[in-house]
Each structure stands twice: as structure tokens, then as C-alpha cells.
Amino acid sequence: DTEVTQTPKHLVMGMTNKKSLKCEQHMGHRAMYWYKQKAKKPPELMFVYSYEKLSINESVPSRFSPECPNSSLLNLHLHALQPEDSALYLCASTPIGAGLTDTQYFGPGTRLTVL
Amino acid sequence: GESVGLHLPTLSVQEGDNSIINCAYSNSASDYFIWYKQESGKGPQFIIDIRSNMDKRQGQRVTVLLNKTVKHLSLQIAATQPGDSAVYFCAEANVGADGLTFGKGTHLIIQP
Numbered sequence: 040d041t042e043v044t045q046t047p048k049h050l051v052m053g054m055t056n057k058k059s060l061k062c063e064q065h066m067g068h069r070a071m072y073w074y075k076q077k078a079k080k081p082p083e084l085m086f087v088y089s090y091e092k093l094s095i096n097e098s099v100p101s102r103f104s105p106e107c108p109n110s111s112l113l114n115l116h117l118h119a120l121q122p123e124d125s126a127l128y129l130c131a132s133t134p135i136g137a138g139l140t141d142t143q144y145f146g147p148g149t150r151l152t153v154l
Numbered sequence: 155g156e157s158v159g160l161h162l163p164t165l166s167v168q169e170g171d172n173s174i175i176n177c178a179y180s181n182s183a184s185d186y187f188i189w190y191k192q193e194s195g196k197g198p199q200f201i202i203d204i205r206s207n208m209d210k211r212q213g214q215r216v217t218v219l220l221n222k223t224v225k226h227l228s229l230q231i232a233a234t235q236p237g238d239s240a241v242y243f244c245a246e247a248n249v250g251a252d253g254l255t256f257g258k259g260t261h262l263i264i265q266p
Binding site for chain 1: 186199252253255
């Protein structure tokens with residue numbers, strides 16, 4: 040298995056809803072990332088997990104809450120989002136722990152729309 | 155055809171021609187660079203990478219050139235095909251940092 044998978048592919052939610060995005064990889068990668076990408080813009084880093092510990096939180100609002108239950112899974116819990124949070128949410132993973140440069144492999148993303 | 159990734163968001167080339175996409179980076183401490191291809195509705199797909207101790211690296215139909223003196227990175231795609239149509243992002247990283255910093259992207263359009 041040489042890919043990063045993300046579910047769901049599309050998500051529409053209201054501002055009072057609670058939802059979660061899921062990311063999974065079975066390549067033995069030890070660093071996992073969440074990025075946010077607005078239309079026609081590059082991906083922007085949100086969170087980094089290295090060896091299942093949160094190592095970076097790029098000043099992301101608390102309505103986004105990451106979780107890394109194990110080395111293969113990464114979740115992003117969403118609560119009380121705003122319409123401007125609508126974007127493509129990308130998960131990525133790296134073979135070695137974050138802080139050492141190596142190729143990041145991206146999932147297909149979850150297209151989130153907040154009404 | 156040639157484009158500066160940060161200043162010319164769209165590059166249009168004829169099928170079969172070679173294309174060059176350019177990227178300027180700002181962090182002189184960056185020591186690892188990647189080119190990604192992103193098709194509509196998909197996540198970024200790794201194309202090729204290069205470390206700062208190299209100035210050129212070749213893959214299948216693609217070549218990345220790195221000029222550290224002027225902090226410039228380029229992606230050359232030979233004999234472009236319709237499937238090459240996508241947005242191309244350069245990304246940089248350095249040891250000790252986490253995550254990648256992406257350039258603004260260039261939309262490559264292949265004309266039949």
C-alpha cells in the first residue's frame with residue numbers, strides 16, 4: 040500500500056455541526072500533516088505530527104482539533120466552523136520524523152463546504 | 155515557453171513542445187526542494203525533488219535545475235502531453251523545519 044487515503048471526499052456542514060476528517064497511511068511513515076488549500080492558492084500548513092506527537096500548530100483556530108490515534112491514522116475534528124473555512128483539506132505523510140527533510144506524499148483531499 | 159511561477163500564473167504551450175516553469179524561493183536556509191503537480195480536484199502529486207548539494211536532477215521527461223546563488227528553481231518538461239495540464243507548485247523545506255512552504259503555483263495548459 041503506497042498511498043495516503045482521506046475520507047470523506049466531500050463534506051458539507053453547517054456552522055453548528057461537529058464533523059471529523061480522516062486520513063490513513065500504511066507506509067510506515069512517522070510524520071503526518073494537515074494542510075488547508077483555498078481555491079487557486081497553494082497548500083498552507085496547519086498541523087504536524089511526528090511520532091504521533093503534535094509538533095507544530097501553525098496558529099490554527101481552536102475550532103480545528105487534530106488527533107493522531109496511532110502511527111497510521113490522523114483525524115481532524117471540526118466544530119463551529121465558519122464559511123471562510125471552506126477549502127480542500129489535504130493530509131500528507133513523510134517516511135521519517137518531521138524536522139528532517141524528505142518527500143511528503145499527499146492524499147486526494149477532502150473538499151469541505153461550510154454553509 | 156517559460157514562466158516565472160510567482161509572477162505568471164498561467165503558461166500555455168503546444169503539445170509536443172518543451173515547457174519551463176520557474177520558481178523563486180526566499181529562504182537561503184532551504185536545502186530541499188520539491189515539484190508537485192496538482193490536477194483539478196486532486197491532491198498534489200510528487201514529480202521530482204532536489205537537495206541543495208545538487209544543481210540538476212533528471213527524471214522521466216522532467217528535469218529540475220537549482221541555482222542557489224539567485225535562489226531560483228525551475229522545472230523543465232520535455233515533449234509535453236495533454237496529461238501534463240495541471241497546476242505546478244514548487245515547495246521548499248529545510249532541516250529543522252516542519253512541513254513544506256509552497257510557491258504560488260503555475261497553471262500549465264497544453265494546447266493541441
